[in-house]
Amino acid sequence: MTPNGISRTIGRYRRVARDPLLLFVSMLTLASLILFVVYPIASVVLQSLKPGDSYSFAAYAETLKSAYLRTAFYNSLMMSALTALVGTLLGFLFAFAVVRAKVPLGKFFNGIAIIPIVSPPFIGALAIIMLFGNNGLITWNLLKIQNFPIYGFNGLFLAQVVTFFPVAYMTLKGVLESMNPVLEDAALNLGGSRTKVFLKVTLPLALPGIASSILLLFVETLADFGNPLILAGSKFPILSVQAYLQIVGMYDLPKGAAISVFLLAPSLIAFFLQRRIVGRKKYTTVTGKPQTSTGKIVSPGARTFLFIACLFISALVALIYFSILLGALAKVWGYDHSLTLEHFKFVFGVGFKAVRDTLMIAGIATPIAGVFGMVIAFLVVRTRVPGKKLIGAMSILSFAVPGTVIGIGYILAFNHKPLALTGTLxxxxxxxxxxxxxxxxxxxxxxxxxxxxxxxxxxxxxxxxARRTFSKITLPMIVPAFFSGLVFAFVRAMTAVSAAIFLVSSRWNLMTVHIMSQVESGNLGAAAAYSVILVVIVALAIGLIRLLLKARYGRFGGAMLHF
Amino acid sequence: MSVRLVDVRKEFPDPEKAGGIMVAVKDMNLEIREGEFITLLGPSGCGKTTTLRMIAGFEIPTTGQIWINDEMVNDQPPNKRDTTMVFQSYAIFPHMSVEQNVGFGLELKGRPKGEISAEVAKVMEIMGITELGKRRPDQLSGGQQQRVALARAIVNKPRVLLFDEPLSNLDAKLRETMRVEIRRIQQSFGITSVYVTHDQDEAMTVSDRIVVMEKGLVMQVGSPFEIYSRPSCKFVADFIGKVNLFPVKTLSLGEDARVRDRRGIEVPVGSADPALKEGDDALLMVRPESLSLSKAGAVDKESSVEWGSGRVIKSVYLGSVIEYELDAGYDKPLMAISHDPVNGEFFKDGDEVSFSFSRRAAHILPLR
Known part of the structure; x- marks a missing residue:
């Protein structure tokens, strides 16, 4: 370091030291991220390298030797890649139809696409079993087919696409909305045909968004746990489920950890690729007159096609939620469809503790996560505290890492003193x-x-x-975004399962985990009833916060909550 | 309150080269007197905003010292410096009313409510924004926002008032009104002020002294008159307005300063840059408005120095003036501005003309 470089660094530290609160907050943040994000992930890697008393690659060798686990690795990657491609295609279709083609019922389609985002990720799997499974409404009741092969690739693929295409839709909707439609009009004006304009202007402009969506879906599908646990079956192994079974079923921690590392590596690669694509995107502020799409880019024929395609997809989503509702009310799914409130009685009676626990845990965790997230965002974007890049990178890490890995990491890291936390709230x-x-x-x-x-x-x-700047200036300006983030975090917390399934105990359990175990024991009615209640709670929470924001921030409030 | 910059240097990491360093301000020395209005003028990237931000405390000098009165403030954070800034984007707090914005600084100082509202009301009246008190910032026009920003700064009676290109977002008419206004306010409060702009007209209007900067260096410090009519180098001469420069040799300096041009013609000049010595090669500067044109051979030799003749190659009629370009055999066309076209003479493209200037309008400066 040059003398000037040194004095510069000293100057920066001296400045930060003058604001002790800032320094304290950033150090605390750094320490807690190391302890609760990096340390658990490191524990997984360490455990995988230490099958016995000494370090070795034995756990990896064993994993690779097993043809079954090799298949699981291949299946996971293939399933994620296919879901990413098809999900993004459907998402684009949906987004293009709503934003650009301005098909009728645009608001309705938008609403349909949001439902899967705000509901538990395994609802698709549950509904598919209810519709196409052994006692499925369509396969058994309608078509009289017994043992329809829904377990395995077919069912899982369908579930994953339905679960994740809305994520692609949301991403691409934003991309298409920020694209200036005047560009398309200009290209048309220059004499391009509609197809040409779409291929040469619209598509290239949307390409970074499309790539980003594909990678995002890949990461999310790879990390998904609920759908494969219900639908993959034993003939179509999936990594996240195998890691879980190794640990919970066989108590083989090193092997479970090694499988997790195989899951972790492709996730991280895809995640950071996606970050790079998003990072390259320039943020431009929209100025001047609002520019609305004239929609001339879409021919009447194409619009009709898009409309029908959207209707079809929406019908599928609606069918899924309808069957869940029906399942919650039917006496014995597949055999006796007479209506009953038995399942709800069960949930509100025996199973109500899980509802209460879930609400409490999500209710406590999300505000803390929200405030903490805002503080970190402020530190990273606005201050010059030392280590702020590290803070940013570490806090994003817990997003990139599959929940299964985090869950295993937590039980490995916190099952001994001084932080013996397993089984606690x-x-x-x-x-x-x-x-x-x-x-x-x-x-x-x-x-x-x-x-x-x-x-x-x-x-x-x-x-x-720094404190007064944050509390008097920054905070009031970011409050609406804060609540918007809060709602999203609350939804994720209410519907999370992949990491939590390792951490629940008889004392503290979650609705999602209960749903999974009800499905496993074949009690579809109770699972459906739980799911319905979960969706209702989430919908109420979103509506409540929206109302509060509207009351507090007038006409801006509603618009600021992006749901 | 005086401000002193001693050998102030500021380096940034070069964004284009990893590990590289970009010097924004190079060993700058400057003394700003109490109550003075000083302007940092220069093209974008010359280091003027960085200098301002160092005085405010948003940037820390890599080396060197910044003094406010008898206090070295390098280590004082911006909130402890008692300097207030009027930002280019105004930086009005969007979630507060105009009154709350203006009173924010006093509120932070913990002044009693009654005192705050009295002070705020007084300043808002001076700024002519009394009736805007309850408005939200998004209901204000650009000029109104500008006034709010200025009111918010001066209500604190800061030791130093800083302006970061405060008028660049306004339209031309409003800019002219506001710069007179800013000067008036500064005079009535007598606050030491530092103003950053790249607009030379603005600098001329508001300043007691102008600091012309380029590439992190101070090129010249002087009153608007000195900067304009006695520039110390080619950059300053060029940057402030239009200019004609002729290569000459210095024959004598002092009362009877004379130069000889390349054709061997000797001319008396009104002033010479102190850096010049007898016998130096130099540049003779004449501003376009000091160059008077007449029909070929009809120069009044009593009052002016006849300099040469040429042909009109371009004339632009602007109403109050006519701008001419002449081909007189130099590398670049000469520029001349003729005032009061109604009473004066018109020349057309292709006309042969003589040009002359008064001795006082001729200034010589070093080649570099």
Missing amino acids: AILLLNFVFRYVPVGIESGTAILQQIDPSIEEAAVDLGAD
Whole structure:
């Protein structure tokens, strides 16, 4: 380091040291991220390298030797890649139809696409079993086919596409909306045919968004646990489920950890590729007149096709939720469809503790995650504290890592002193907080980047220190984004299963885990009833926060909550 | 309150080269007197905003010292410096009313509510924004936001008032009104002020002294008159307005300063840059408005130095003036501005003309 470089560094530290609160908060953040994000993941890697008393690659060798696990690795990658491609295709179709073609019922289609995002990720699997399974409404009741081969590739693929295409839709909707439609009009004006304009202007402009969506879906499908646990079956092994079975079924920690590492590697690669694509995107502020799409890019024929395709997909989604509702009310699914409230009585009676626990855990964890996320976003975007890049990278890590890996990491890291947390409420809370901090960071960062930094500088200039700048200037400006992030984190916390399934205990259990075990024991009615209640709670929470924001922030409030 | 910059240097990591360093301000020395209005003027990237931000405390000098009065403030964070800034984007807090914005600084100082509202009301009246008190920032026009930003700064009676290109987002008419306004406010409060702009007209209007900067270096410090009519180098001469420069040799300096041009013609000049010595090669500067044109051979030799003749190659009629370009055998066309076209003479493209200038309008400066 040059002498000037040294004095620069010293100057920076000296400046930060003058604001002790800032230094304290950043150090605390750094320490907690190391302890609750990095340490558990490192524990998984370490465990995988230490099958006995000494370090070796034996666990990996054993994993690779097993043809079954090799198949699982291949299956996971293939399933994720296919879901990513088909899901993105459907998402694009949907987004293009709603944003560009302006098909009728656009609002309705938008609503349909949001439902799977705000409901537990395994609802698709549950409904598919109810529709196409051994006692399926369609396969058995309608077509009289017994033992329809829904377990394995077919069923899982269908479930994954239905679960994840909305994520692609949301991503691509944003991309298409931010694309200036005047560009398309200009290309048409220059004499391009509609097909040409689509292929040469629209598609290339959307390409980074499409690539980003494909990678995002790949990561999410790879990490998914609920759908494969219900639908994969033994003939179509999937990595996340195998890791779980190794640990919970066979108590083979090193092997479970080794499988997790095989799951972790492709996830991280795809995740950071996706980050790079998104990072390259330039954020431009929209100025001047709002530019609305004239929709001339789409021919009447194409619009009709898009409309029918959207109707078809929406019908499928609607069918899934309808069957869940029906399942919750039917006496014995597949045999006796007379209506009953028995399953709900069960949930509100014997199973109500899980509802209460889930609400409490999500209710405590999300605000903490939200505030923590905002603080980190502020530190990373706005201050010059040392280690801020590390803070940003570490907090995003818990987003990139599959829940299964995190779950295993937590039981490995916190089952001994000084932090013997397994089986406690604390381990679930900590897991949820650190798992959903990135949601807060994402929304906080996005809004902070839109706020001119000189607004905060002005406050400092007028005599405010870091604490007062944050509480009087920054916080009020980011509150709407904060709540929007909060709702999203709450939804994720209510519907999470992959990491939590390792951490629940008889004392503290979750609705999602209960649903999984009801499905496993064949009690589809109870599972469906739980799911319905879960969806209702989430919908109520979203509606409540939306109302609060609207009351507090008037006409801006509703628009700021992006759901 | 005086501000002193001693050997102030600021380096940034080069964004284009890993490990590289970009020097934004190079060993700058400057003394700003109490109550003075000083402007940092220069093209974008010259280091003027960085200098301002160092005085405010948003950037820390890599080396060197910044003094406010008798206090070295390098280590003082911006919130402890008692300097207030008017930002280019105004930086009005969007979630507060105009009154709350203006009173924010006093509120932070913990002043009693009654005192705050009295002070705020007084300043808002001076700024002519009394009736805007309850408005939200998004209901204000650009000029109104500008006034709010200025009111918010001066209500604190800061030791130093800083302006970061405050008028660049306004339209031309409003810019002219506001710069007179800013000067008036500064004078009535007598606050030491540092103003950053790249607009030379703005700098001329508001400043007691102008600091012309380029590539992190101070090129010249002087009153608007000095900067414009006695530039110390080619960059300053070029940057402030239009200019004609002729290569000459210095024959004598002092009262009877004379130069000889390349054709061997000797001319008396009104002033010379102090850096010049007898016998130096130099540049003779004449501003376009000091170059008077007449029909070929009809120069009044009593009052002016006849310099040469040429042909009109371009004339632009602007109403109050006519701008001419002449081909007189130099590398670049000469520029001349003729005022009061109604009473004066018109020349057309292709006309042969003589040009002359008064001795006082001629200034010589070093080649570099």
